[in-house]
Amino acid sequence: TAGARAAEVRALWQAAGAQRLVNATPGCLGTLREALPGVAAEDALTLLDRAGAALRFRPLAERVAVHLPCTAVNVARSDGATLRLLARVPGLEILPLPAEPGCCGAAGSHLLEFPQRAAALRATKLDQAAALAPRRLLSGNIGCRLHLEAGLRERGAALPVEHPLTLLARQLESP
Structure with missing residues (x-):
């Protein structure tokens, strides 16, 4: 198929x-x-990111935790681009989650095949995020976002989880 x-x-x-x-x-x-x-x-x-100098963003005085998915680091190689673009938003405090462990536990079908290990990896990432006390959590991978968001719901945490592009689009100034 x-x-x-x-x-x-x-x-x-x-x-x-x-x-x-x-x-x-x-x-x-x-x-x-x-x-x-x-x-x-x-x-x-x-x-x-290549057009970064031409983009203008409205200020946002907010603290955000950034999860850099394994796929962004190892496949797309967009981790640097993500952080550079977010840094263009005046007032935004960008706090990347610690690299270790790299995986949040989603990893494609990993969370279905190994739910206990996936939950343990997710718990580590969520603990890392909580320690940073952000207003929102950003992640560019849909599987990671859904997995992290499910963990936050289980914890009763109301931390919004979104794609970095969503935040950037909201802050983008019209030409």
Whole structure:
């Protein structure tokens, strides 16, 4: 089934006639690159980072914890771009979660196959976030966001979890 879906993606890509593929979910980027060999596929945060000097953001006096997903670090390589873009928001206090352990426990099907280990990894990340006392938690991977958000609900914590692009879009100044 996966092979058939990849063939569909290739056919749709060719029909579109596009030059570049931009993706907002680093977890999908590796699969898309595999399905579309030779296509310039990149993370949206990397693309925006290249235009960083042209972007202007409204100030936001807020403390945010940033989870850098394994896929952002190892596949999309957009971790630096994420932090640089967020640093362009005046007044934003950016607190990356400690690198160890790197994984939040979601890791694709990991949370389904190894729920106890996934919960333990998530608990560590949530403890790290709580120690930073942020107003929100940012993560660029949908699986990580859902997994972390579920853990926060289990704890009764009301910490909002969102994609860094959501915060950046909200703060973007109109030209």
